[in-house]
Amino acid sequence: MNMNHHQFFELEIADIALGFMPLTDCAPLVVAYELGYFADVGLNVTLKKQYSWATMRDKLHAGVLDVAQFLAPMPMASTLGLSGEAVNVIAPMVLSQNGNGITISTALYEEIKFSNQIHRIDFPISAALLKPIVEARKESGSKLKFATVYPHSCHYYQLTSWLTQNNVAIDDVEIVIIPPASMVEALQSDDIDGFCVGGPWNAKAVRDGVGVTGVTSCDIWPDMPEKVLAMREDWQLRYPEATKAIIFALQRACNWLTHVANRFEAARILSRHPYLDLHLSVIAPSLIGSCLVHHSLSPRHIPSYNRFSVEGIDTINKPELFHGEWLLSQMVKHQHIEPKQAQETLIKKVFRQDIYLSAFGSPEAKNNVAVFKSTKIGL
Amino acid sequence: MPKEKKQELNVLLIEDDNNKAEVLINALDCSQYCIRHVATTGMSLLKQVEQLQPNIIIIDVESPNRDILDSLSILSTSNPKPVVMFSAQGDTETINATVKSGVSAYVAGGVDPERVRSIIDTAVAQFSAYQALKSELVKTKQRLSNQRVIDQAKTWLMESKSLTEKEAYHRIRKMAMDNSQKLEDVAKNILSLAQLLEKSS
Structure with missing residues (x-):
């Protein structure tokens, strides 16, 4: 079937600079590029690999990047001006759900068994088991140290949720921010006791024998947006058709990623140099629903470890009001924003489901998306 | 010079x-x-x-x-x-x-070195100005919230003890002086007491 989708979008611009982070859940962006979905809608997309969220944000604000993969709370942080000048950034599409995990050092894993006087630990690991250790450290004047990737991130909020849900006070541990690629080394050198990060870094720690992945984000709060498509509000106003075309192509990619078999193929693509540049054995597991837990234990089966789209469900990619409410409630809880900043008007301004829906507005487009859902498109 | x-x-x-x-x-x-x-x-x-x-x-x-x-x-x-x-x-x-x-x-x-230097000098100056503004903002916010707490405590005293506004304020001030506490701390204590009383009633 030769599908040509030029006719759907009267593009105002064809050349698009798209920023992505070399993490497992950049899969939709890479798949849309590699499988020619962007080209099919007439877009000439250049994927721009980024190395920090702060620079990704600055570049999007400045227009050096046209569109970008953002952590779900970031568009609201940009709009509120939480780090730098306020820039209206919108999120017209959810790119992925879940995908994060908390990995602790093998030393802490052993210490948990010892101080709780147990021989084995059930998964997901409850943070309640940390309590005796947290108390002991308190007496010796030290704290358990956890790392995560960015303040305005689901990782940060999931890490603290895991602790507080089990009555471990956030103040009783130390949380630092370091880049994902530095996590495994920091764990190995005992600089930290654990981290909350996205793939492939949890699997890498387990494969290297330095960490135990105790919990996934599916265990803490499942099926919330993890990464979103972000662009400046004025960019969308200037290029509404190009925006729709990008969403359309990315939706095709997400739908393709519904199938486990395709996700393994995605892992192969991601392992290449321009993308993650890491071995397939650390990228593939989370994509095919496997959570490596410990180098000598069987993996846990977590079907939605990395979710991009779900068969049978209408769509998980449409930004919903309750997604925004949830994220804002986390930001208030951590005093990243004031309660009065958590407004429904802010969510509606940022989480633009109207734009998402407009990408599939024409009946023709809708039919074609349906076709993609039921067709397995080979490489 | x-x-x-x-x-x-x-x-x-x-x-x-x-x-x-x-x-x-x-x-x-x-x-x-x-x-x-x-x-x-x-x-x-x-x-x-x-x-x-x-x-x-x-x-x-x-x-x-x-x-x-x-x-x-x-x-x-x-x-x-x-x-x-x-x-x-x-x-x-x-x-x-x-x-x-x-x-x-x-x-x-x-x-060129000249430009790098001037950018760094500007960055330091801008940063200091920004930090000053930020800490001023924090102080202002703190002041406002302190005032709000005192007002709430006053209102509670006026309603529950049938005091005039002036009397209520003097009461808070006296307590603060007697215990060498800050006005806002006394106000906070009064409000938490009020909450306790409301819960038990």
Whole structure:
């Protein structure tokens, strides 16, 4: 079937600079590029690999990047001006759900068994088991140290949720921010006791024998947006058709990623140099629903470890009001924003489901998306 | 008038590539800046930032470690630092135009020493101004919230003890003086007592 989708979008611009982070859940962006979905809608997309969220944000604000993969709370942080000048950034599409995990050092894993006087630990690991250790450290004047990737991130909020849900006070541990690629080394050198990060870094720690992945984000709060498509509000106003075309192509990619078999193929693509540049054995597991837990234990089966789209469900990619409410409630809880900043008007301004829906507005487009859902498109 | 001697600034230069670092070190006047070059990443970098307490940090815009520095200003667990970023690419001018937070400034790599110096001086000045504004804002907010607490306590006293506003205020002030506490702390105590009473009634 030769599908040509030029006719759907009267593009105002064809050349698009798209920023992505070399993490497992950049899969939709890479798949849309590699499988020619962007080209099919007439877009000439250049994927721009980024190395920090702060620079990704600055570049999007400045227009050096046209569109970008953002952590779900970031568009609201940009709009509120939480780090730098306020820039209206919108999120017209959810790119992925879940995908994060908390990995602790093998030393802490052993210490948990010892101080709780147990021989084995059930998964997901409850943070309640940390309590005796947290108390002991308190007496010796030290704290358990956890790392995560960015303040305005689901990782940060999931890490603290895991602790507080089990009555471990956030103040009783130390949380630092370091880049994902530095996590495994920091764990190995005992600089930290654990981290909350996205793939492939949890699997890498387990494969290297330095960490135990105790919990996934599916265990803490499942099926919330993890990464979103972000662009400046004025960019969308200037290029509404190009925006729709990008969403359309990315939706095709997400739908393709519904199938486990395709996700393994995605892992192969991601392992290449321009993308993650890491071995397939650390990228593939989370994509095919496997959570490596410990180098000598069987993996846990977590079907939605990395979710991009779900068969049978209408769509998980449409930004919903309750997604925004949830994220804002986390930001208030951590005093990243004031309660009065958590407004429904802010969510509606940022989480633009109207734009998402407009990408599939024409009946023709809708039919074609349906076709993609039921067709397995080979490489 | 005698030339005022400028205070030496501690500069932390984070750069893996020694050649790139050299260009920047040469561009900076060593009599004005005390430059410390590190090529570490992740936790060891974080430790060095804490240990060295630099006045300013220079880092490549493409460095993954930027998020570490960004988080220091967001979470402000330690003193935020002005950060100057350099980039080999020409897009820094565009970025500069929009980054006005005062926390960060961008500079293109390999430009003439004069420009690098002026950008760094501007960044330090902007940053100090921004920090002053930020702490002023915090103080103002604190003042406002203190006033609100005192007003609430006054209202509660007026309603529950049938006092006039003046009497209620004097009551709070007297308690504060008697216990050598701040007005807002007394007000907070009154309000938590009020809450307790409401719950038990």
